[in-house]
Amino acid sequence: MIRARWWGPFFAIGLALAVTSVALALGGYDVPQALGALWRGAFGSEQAIASFTLKRSVPLLLTGLAVALAFRAGIWNIGAEGQLYAGAVAGFTVGFVGGGLPAAVVIPAMLAASLVAGAAWAAFPTVMKLRGGTNEVITTLLLNFVAIHLTAWLIDGPLQEPQGVYNETAPLPESATLGTLWPGTDLHVGFALAVALAVVLWVVFRFTRVGFLIRAVGEGPEAARIAGRVDSGRLSAGVFLASGALAGLAGAVHVAGVDLALYPGLSQGWGYTAIAVALLARLNPLAVIATAIFFGAIQAGGTSMQRVAGVPLAWVNVIEAITVIGVLIAARGRSRSGGDAGAPEAA
Amino acid sequence: MIVALSAFLAAGVRLGVPLVLAALGEMVSERAGVLNIGLEGSIIAGALGSVLGAMATGSPALGILIGAAAGLLVGLAFAVPVVWLNTDQIITGTAVTLLGLGGTAAVYTARFGATGAQLDVPQLDRLRIPVLADIPVIGPALFDVAPTVYLTFALAPLLGWFLFRTEWGLEVRAVGEDPDAAAAAGLPVRRLRFGAALFGTLLAGLAGAHLALAYAGTFTENMSAGRGFIAIAVVVLGRWRPWGVLVAGLFFGAADALQYLLQTLGWDIGYQLFLALPYILTLAALGGWIGRARAPAALGLPWPRTH
Secondary structure (H helix, E strand, C coil), rough: CCCCCCCHHHHHHHHHHHHHHHHHHHHCCCCCHHHHHHHHHHHHHHHHHHHHEEEEEEEHHHHHHHHHHHHCCCCCCCCHHHHEEEEEEEHHHHHHHHHHHHHHHHHHHHHHHHHHHHHHHHHHHHHHHHHCCCHHHHHHHHHHHHHHHHHHHHHHHHCCCCCCCCCCEECCCCCCCEEECCCCCCCCCCHHHHHHHHHHHHHHHCHHHHHHHHHHHHHCCCHHHHHHHCCHHHHHHHHHHHHHHHHHHHHHHHHHHHHHHCCCCCCCCCCHHHHHHHHCCCCCCHHHHHHHHHHHHHHHHHHHHHHHCCCCCCCHHHHHHHHHHHHHHHHHCCCCCCCCCCCCCCC | CCCHHHHHHHHHHHHHHHHHHHHHHHHHHCCCCCCCHHHHHHHHHHHHHHHHHHHCCCCCHHHHHHHHHHHHHHHHHHHHHHCCCCCCCHHHHHHHHHHHHHHHHHHHHHHHHHCCCCCCCCCCEEEECHHHHHHCCCHHHHHCCCHHHHHHHHHHHHHHHHHHHCCCHHHHHHHHHHHHHHHCCCCCCCHHHHHHHHHHHHHHHHHHCCCCCHHHHCCCCCCCHHHHHHHCCCCCCCCCHHHHHHHHHHHHHHHHHEEEEEEEHHHCCHHHHHHHHHHHHHHHHHHHCCCCCCCCCCCCCCCCCCC
């Protein structure tokens, strides 16, 4: 587990803004204009806040929680991206097939299917890690590509829209889509669901025995054994699967709330950005709400920065990268301990 | 059919070579215990560096060298914190990937504008080997190719010799298996890891340069297209051995090229399934169903480990 000191997030964001400003100035851009556009694009109006920033933060929030949960237990789940695709496909399929049923039936079924699919996508890495200590970084990373290619195949084949022309599925029936949370904007109720889950996860970490044991396992199997004589293998497995389930949920929520159909490149690398989201939050679920919104804002604002000040959208990646580097610097010097064979761990 | 097969092989080699190059570098790095998932950043930097270098000097050969240097430069951003400051390898790698993709796109747009105009880049010409290039089917794919392809084929046995026949190679492997024991035996663990990791990023930069100057003929944003991650899979499927990596990389390239063959033959089977196949085989190798792929024991772990 890697957690920055308390001032880490502030330092990281400050560093990102400072370096970005200097680099933009060196690149000949009008820095106040660019940063102004970034701010207005993210928070300048009701539409900017709800339809752009908050809407974009939803998949980052859910995958960020998935990563925070796994990392807390010392599990390096780099596979949120693939688990998200699995959840998106499962959720869409259930919603499409069950579209004739009332929303109160179909929506929970979709979300449940995505949880199961996400967990299933994490099952193989879980078994491999427990059985022989195979590095889950590699297995989860590989499964991302399997998920992306299989999803593309499904959309090009069995799930393709009836005319067979476009590289997309038919749209979800009305009853299988998520309602609006903030009237007059595009923000769907998935945001409320994600925030609620963050609170639940925080309560679990803070106040329950399971949460305590998860944190103990993250400090190293020895600590966990001493703390409660727990079967750390079973606990790790449970956490790994739950992490996959959360990432899977992100997929279904995005499809039912935003895309309303399946497209091949449905995720913009959220499963990877989630790592930055979780680290910036110091793996604290409540803080993940804030950092997911921060990254959502950077992405929303980046679009307007490009339009207004001509700053390439690619700067969003640079800002994200510098933020992560800032967190790494702030985490320096924390004590570290290794886990089982091959698993990179730092506590 | 022969023509289609020949074209398929050529495409497989073209698509496979950048993967092999990057994966050979990653293999050396991982043998020393350093898992670099920031490889993507070095590849894309190599691609942009080679294009800028070739345009500035007018020489594609110099462009290739500058591209490799650019990969190394980004590699420093990964290897310095990871080896000397003990930052986490996975997270540092993630940051370096983001930095490479974002930084190159930003530099590219600043230099050439956002429109993606066709660049006038000096290309790396193919080097045709007489007689051998006339062999039917495999000749054009193997013996009428860019010089970087021959370099790639030569690197596999060279690295095999280096890793398994030289003192340095033994030291690199020792550091990746048991750094504590290596240090006790007097080996400079950090320096060896640093060197191996940087060598890996040099080859990744070379892979990007090949991609830009010998394959695509230009630079586009995100043109590395996840090859840094695929290279990590190639290393696993190749079981951390040079010949294995060469074969595995070409296999991944062939799976990628199959979509063109299927199109030519008019077979309507989902090519995406074939794209997923190499990953599934790699996972099977990790699971022990086809052979047993075993990672270096200290892969991904910082050293020295403090408590």
